[in-house]
Amino acid sequence: MLQYEFINFNLKTFYFTSVASLENDTNLQDENLSDFLSQEEKIDFAIKKTIYLFRKLGTNEREYFMFLFQNFYPSQQLGFPLHFAMFASTLKLLCNPEQANYWLPKAFNLEIVGSYAQTELGHGTFLKGLETTAVYDPLNEEFVLNTPTITSTKWWSGQLGKVANYCIIIAQLYIKNKCYGNHPFVLQIRSLEDHSFMPGVITGDIGPKMALNSIDNGFMKLDNVRIPRNQLLMKYDQVLKDGTYISGPNKKSMYASMMTVRCAIIMVSAQSLAAACTIAVRYSVVRQQSEAEQGAGEQSVLNFQTQQYRLFSALSTTYALFFAWKSVNEACQQILTDAAQGKTDQFLFLHSILAGLKSQSTWLATKYIQTCRECCGGHGISSASGLPLLESHTAVSCTYEGDNTVMILQTGKFLLKCARDIFQGKNLVGFVSYLNANYTTEHQDVDSNLHLSALLRLCQHRSKRTCF
Numbered sequence: 006m007l008q009y010e011f012i013n014f015n016l017k018t019f020y021f022t023s024v025a026s027l028e029n030d031t032n033l034q035d036e037n038l039s040d041f042l043s044q045e046e047k048i049d050f051a052i053k054k055t056i057y058l059f060r061k062l063g064t065n066e067r068e069y070f071m072f073l074f075q076n077f078y079p080s081q082q083l084g085f086p087l088h089f090a091m092f093a094s095t096l097k098l099l100c101n102p103e104q105a106n107y108w109l110p111k112a113f114n115l116e117i118v119g120s121y122a123q124t125e126l127g128h129g130t131f132l133k134g135l136e137t138t139a140v141y142d143p144l145n146e147e148f149v150l151n152t153p154t155i156t157s158t159k160w161w162s163g164q165l166g167k168v169a170n171y172c173i174i175i176a177q178l179y180i181k182n183k184c185y186g187n188h189p190f191v192l193q194i195r196s197l198e199d200h201s202f203m204p205g206v207i208t209g210d211i212g213p214k215m216a217l218n219s220i221d222n223g224f225m226k227l228d229n230v231r232i233p234r235n236q237l238l239m240k241y242d243q244v245l246k247d248g249t250y251i252s253g254p255n256k257k258s259m260y261a262s263m264m265t266v267r268c269a270i271i272m273v274s275a276q277s278l279a280a281a282c283t284i285a286v287r288y289s290v291v292r293q294q295s296e297a298e299q300g301a302g303e304q305s306v307l308n309f310q311t312q313q314y315r316l317f318s319a320l321s322t323t324y325a326l327f328f329a330w331k332s333v334n335e336a337c338q339q340i341l342t343d344a345a346q347g348k349t350d351q352f353l354f355l356h357s358i359l360a361g362l363k364s365q366s367t368w369l370a371t372k373y374i375q376t377c378r379e380c381c382g383g384h385g386i387s388s389a390s391g392l393p394l395l396e397s398h399t400a401v402s403c404t405y406e407g408d409n410t411v412m413i414l415q416t417g418k419f420l421l422k423c424a425r426d427i428f429q430g431k432n433l434v435g436f437v438s439y440l441n442a443n444y445t446t447e448h449q450d451v452d453s454n455l456h457l458s459a460l461l462r463l464c465q466h467r468s469k470r471t472c473f
């Protein structure tokens with residue numbers, strides 16, 4: 006007899022509480038399939054919905070705007086997601102107090118709309134290879150920004166192509182011919198009056214993509230663009246008026262906003278897979294096909310064991326991803342709160358966990374959304390099912406915010422370091438502290454011990470043996 010521990014769990018309360026009132030709002034629902042819209046229409050439509058939602062939300066909820074939006078619209082075309090997800094959150098994490106007072110109200114009240122320009126035509130993964138330069142001119146107390154080669158052209162940045170008037174740009178900082186590596190700067194790219202390019206700036210849309218076509222991913226070239234010294238985000242690293250460079254405590258802090266986005270991607274993966282499961286399970290209940298015996302009448306396709314195996318695997322993965330996100334999100338909030346007070350020693354740890362989960366969640370969601378689509382037969386291929394959009398959006402998330410293979414290798418590197426520490430007799434702390442334990446084979450008989458603590462210990466045992 007199997008013994009289960011029951012968990013009181015209400016997904017809706019857990020997840021949707023603050024946005025339940027938006028669920029049936031017709032202003033946020035799509036009348037037309039986006040496949041019938043031109044790219045301009047897609048962008049227009051997405052922006053209208055986004056602005057509507059933004060106005061509807063109370064001021065307190067605006068910081069969580071992207072989170073709320075994605076709660077309901079994982080498959081939908083978003084207006085300017087990078088503005089909140091990367092531009093505003095980078096400002097929040099990397100501005101010094103004076104800069105925060107100036108920039109945050111503008112960003113969070115949508116007085117300006119921003120993008121995040123890091124990737125270049127030549128480099129995405131290997132950030133040390135970025136070629137955009139920011140040379141300090143102490144005489145004028147300005148930085149001079151350039152994209153000196155074709156490969157240094159900023160590429161892929163969301164909203165850069167048409168919508169944004171500002172961006173965070175990542176550039177190699179030079180002071181008196183010495184390179185200090187990549188740093189984040191705030192750069193105005195278009196006029197707030199008529200949306201024309203600022204002097205020395207050229208941007209444009211990079212063209213149609215396999216997904217996310219309501220977002221104007223763009224390119225950007227810069228020719229001797231001057232910005233004041235205080236537009237280097239100086240919470241950690243600083244450049245003084247005379248060109249003295251002061252190095253902050255932790256170089257990784259510059260990429261803190263990517264951590265919040267990776268954390269959100271785990272949530273969106275779970276959300277997208279939940280949507281796909283809902284569609285496919287409902288379809289499988291109402292879809293009648295084939296007789297078990299001649300004359301017995303057709304039956305719901307969910308009766309087939311193969312259908313159950315595929316869909317229930319997808320469904321259980323959805324729950325696993327939700328709980329993984331919930332747990333890592335708590336850690337993420339805590340570590341970033343500590344970082345805001347200058348305590349950045351947990352960054353490597355957080356980065357490693359998020360990199361691994363970002364890869365696993367997007368890979369698993371992509372795989373199982375495809376399964377859900379196949380479970381709907383031909384109807385799953387019709388855009389009207391919603392599944393092709395979910396599938397293509399999720400597949401793309403395996404690449405953005407760090408290619409999955411590169412990400413998972415970074416987690417592997419961290420785990421190898423953990424193994425080395427254990428072999429050297431050190432005690433691991435935090436998420437990986439379970440690797441300290443010596444596991445026995447006491448729980449081999451799973452049937453008689455199927456309670457949560459035993460299952461957890463089995464997973465920990467398995468995980469330790471997978472690591473080393």
Ligand SMILES: Cc1cc2nc3c(=O)[nH]c(=O)nc-3n(C[C@H](O)[C@H](O)[C@H](O)COP(=O)(O)OP(=O)(O)OC[C@H]3O[C@@H](n4cnc5c(N)ncnc54)[C@H](O)[C@@H]3O)c2cc1C
Pocket residue numbers: 087121122123124125127128129130131160161162163217222401404405406407408409410411414
């Ligand atoms: C839809 C979308 C939106 C994006 N939005 C933005 C944005 O707003 N702002 C921004 O700055 N960027 C953005 N990007 C860029 C994105 O972050 C990069 O595309 C991503 O980091 C991968 O870099 P890459 O394209 O240079 O790939 P590459 O690094 O060239 O990767 C190509 C292949 O080489 C492999 N590879 C590369 N390096 C290694 C390694 N060290 N070890 C093993 N294998 C390796 C990869 O696994 C991959 O298979 C976006 C990308 C997409 C697709």
